Amino acid sequence: MTTAQVFYIINLLIYAGVDIMACLGLSQQFGVAGVTNFGFIIFQAAGAYTAAVLSLPPSSANGGFQSYIGGWNLPFPVPWIGGAIAGGLIALPFTFLVGRRLRGDFAAVGLLVTAVMVNLLVTNYRPSLNGSAGLSLVPAPLQGEFNPQSQGYQWAYSAVSLVLAAGAYLLVRRVTESPYGRSMRAMRDNDAVADSLGKNLVSLRASVLVLGGMLAGLSGAVLVGFINLWAPSAWGYAETIVLFAAVIIGGAGNHRGAVLGAILVPVAFEEATRFIPQFGAPGLIDDLQWVAIGLLIVVFLWLRPQGILPERRRRIEAAAASAATASAATVSATVIPTDTVILGDTSIHKIPVGRTTTTTTTADAAPGVLVPGEAVLRAAGLTKDFGGVHAVADATLEVRRGTLTGLIGPNGAGKPVTGL
Amino acid sequence: MNLFLASLGFGIVTAAVLAIAAVGFTMQFAVTDVLNLAYGAVMIAAAFIAYAVNQAGASVWLGMLAAAAAGAAGSVALNTGIYTPFQRRGSAPITLVIVSLGMTLIIEFGVQAIVGGTNVSYTMSQGPTVRAGGLELTAVQFVIIGLSIAVMAGVHGLLRYTKLGKAMRATAANRSLARNCGIRTARIVTVTWALSGALCGIAGTVLAINDGSFGATSADLFLVLILAAVFLGGPGQAYGAMAGAVIIGLATEISAAYITPSYKDVVAFVILLVMLAIRPAGLLGARA
Incomplete structure (x- = not known):
């Protein structure tokens, strides 16, 4: 392998780490919590700018050719930590857009417009972050101790970036599988039901914005430490759409899908093709790439909206009804097998049904007319949906002659609906 | 005072361009509930059709008429070919917004791949400068204002006094109820997208005329103005969009005179965010 090829591979590995981190953050927001954050790229930009101004010397250095706030010249881990914190902090004000009262698509448009505007402001206002020219000569981490141009350093950098991406994967998987992650999925699938069950939608959305923002911020910090420059042209609103394409193609709600999407779209499609020979007019390949990204989104949403690696369907067996049976003082108690509760993309959020019927033999059954034990009413597969709410799903019911049959269950179990 | 009058003149012209675009956008949302973010891309594509006619x-x-026809055809194709199939399948509004962003990339960069990345201008004369009561505008700008007023009057007449307009309003208010009343809603939706697409094409051309030069990505920021005008008046409200366009047009241009011109779109953006946060149904806000 020539040196150029080695650096090309290193370059791809580092971009893979960065894009995986960013896509995992977006997957957590969009795939798991259902927050369509079209302004996601702002968080990455905030992390990159923060890491840059934390590691750069004061702006009077280098002849003062660029102007920026900060310039604290801080040692290595601080800029990356600062980038992650900045990504999380800048996500907080967005909460007021994704609060519960606004339609999801209106909020998404608000976030998109915010991304366009923040980019415009940074481009036009030079003193804070050097305007459209952007920041350059951003120091690489530990460049005093090591030579950033050496192959060993770059291999180590790509390893660190991939390790951070793996850490990000473990983090988001942990969060998604936790009860908190379950609340987020409930909010994504039906926010009205999640709200009525006492989930605080505003704080759930705020926290997922911050979590995704921190991952994006960290990815920006890692990226700027490697490419050493950061300008508004690197984070146009359309870059968010690339990440969305990655998450949608990989599989929204499945973090493995986000990793796969990150490798397929931003890395394989955008970075790896950077060095293919130019043809046609200048900029033609870029234009065609954007067209292809748009096509990928539309075609995938039509043909395979669940992505290459769909979200795993989670089946939760209903708790056994034995506890409820014991509490009923009856001669004979028949536990009707209750249904399984399925939480997934098609069956929306279902209220856990703990329904049992208790049968009690009565003493005054007229002999000859009524044969005790004969079933007079049988029903199976009872199902009733109200919009996205499954009030009753596949309940089985049997009423015997000469018995009093009761239907008990907690509030919201769907008792009267079963009677309908 | 002169500064104020000059910026007022620019504001009226911007409002005129914006009103044509915003009414088209809001009509599409009214009958199909789609926030068609590809609207700006269609505008520019139509403006390039006008450019081709102009170059010929x-x-x-005349090019503007061709652009109107192209905008109508393109919008109908976009709705019946892309958005309606997604809606028929029961896709959420947010999915349609993502689809419309994908279509934005396809149209915008498809146009750029064909015409190249450099800006172009129409071959035309700006006409003599006309002074009226301190306002100083070119004849072309007066034509744009007159055209906008004519379009607004036409939309008003259509919605108020024709059977078609009544059917459009009924479809916008409640599509299934309208269908039960014997209105062919599918046809009404197609007609609405054709009309709004024609407005989109006209808006793209007058935007390009007013800006002097334009490229494939010129409508990115103008879309922010459209969205601000639409949300100010309430999405789906044709009259609201007209009022919103006047307010946004004047606010951006007058603030440009007193602050820095490069930040004039930020005013529209702030108005849009405040509206989204406080009154997403718009100032007139009947429909939530």
Whole structure:
């Protein structure tokens, strides 16, 4: 392998780490919590700018050719930590857009417009972050101790970036599988039901914005430490759409899908093709790439909206009804097998049904007319949906002659609906 | 005072361009509930159709007619070919917004791949400068204002006094109820997208005329103005969009005179965010 090829591979590995981190953050927001954050790229930009101004010397250095706030010249881990914190902090004000009262698509448009505007402001206002020219000569981490141009350093950098991406994967998987992650999925699938069950939608959305923002911020910090420059042209609103394409193609709600999407779209499609020979007019390949990204989104949403690696369907067996049976003082108690509760993309959020019927033999059954034990009413597969709410799903019911049959269950179990 | 009058003049012209675009956008949302973010991309694509006609030697106003036809055809194709199938399948509004962003990339960069990345201008004369009561505008700008007023009057007449307009309003208010009343809603939706697409094409051409030069990505920021005007008046409200366009047009241009011109779109953006946060149904806000 020539040196150029080695650096090309290193370059791809580092971009893979960065894009995986960013896509995992977006997957957590969009795939798991259902927050369509079209302004996601702002968080990455905030992390990159923060890491840059934390590691750069004061702006009077280098002849003062660029102007920026900060310039604290801080040692290595601080800029990356600062980038992650900045990504999380800048996500907080967005909460007021994704609060519960606004339609999801209106909020998404608000976030998109915010991304366009923040980019415009940074481009036009030079003193804070050097305007459209952007920041350059951003120091690489530990460049005093090591030579950033050496192959060993770059291999180590790509390893660190991939390790951070793996850490990000473990983090988001942990969060998604936790009860908190379950609340987020409930909010994504039906926010009205999640709200009525006492989930605080505003704080759930705020926290997922911050979590995704921190991952994006960290990815920006890692990226700027490697490419050493950061300008508004690197984070146009359309870059968010690339990440969305990655998450949608990989599989929204499945973090493995986000990793796969990150490798397929931003890395394989955008970075790896950077060095293919130019043809046609200048900029033609870029234009065609954007067209292809748009096509990928539309075609995938039509043909395979669940992505290459769909979200795993989670089946939760209903708790056994034995506890409820014991509490009923009856001669004979028949536990009707209750249904399984399925939480997934098609069956929306279902209220856990703990329904049992208790049968009690009565003493005054007229002999000859009524044969005790004969079933007079049988029903199976009872199902009733109200919009996205499954009030009753596949309940089985049997009423015997000469018995009093009761239907008990907690509030919201769907008792009267079963009677309908 | 002169500064104020000059910026007022620019504001009226911007409002005129914006009103045509915003009414088209809001009509699409009204009948199909789609926030068609590809609207700006269609505008520019239509403006390039007008440019092709203009380059062939015809007047730019003839080109504008071609752009209107192209915008109508393109919008109908976009709705029946892309958005309606997604909606029929029961896709959420947010999925349609993502689809419309994908279509934005396809149209915008498809146009750029064809025409290249450099800006172009129409071959036309700006006409003599006209002074009226301190306002100083070119004849072309007066034509744009007159055209906008004519379009607004036409939309008003259509919605108020024709059977078609009544059917459009009924479809916008409640599509299934309208269908039960015997209105062919599918046809009404197609007609609405054709009309709004024609407005989109006209808006793209007059935007390009007013800006002087334009490229494939010129409508990115103008879309922010459209969205601000639409949300100010309440999405789906044609009259609201007209009022919103006047307010946004004047606010951006007058603030440009007193702050820095490069930040004039930020005013529209702030108005849009405040509206989204406080009154997403718009100032007139009947429909939530």
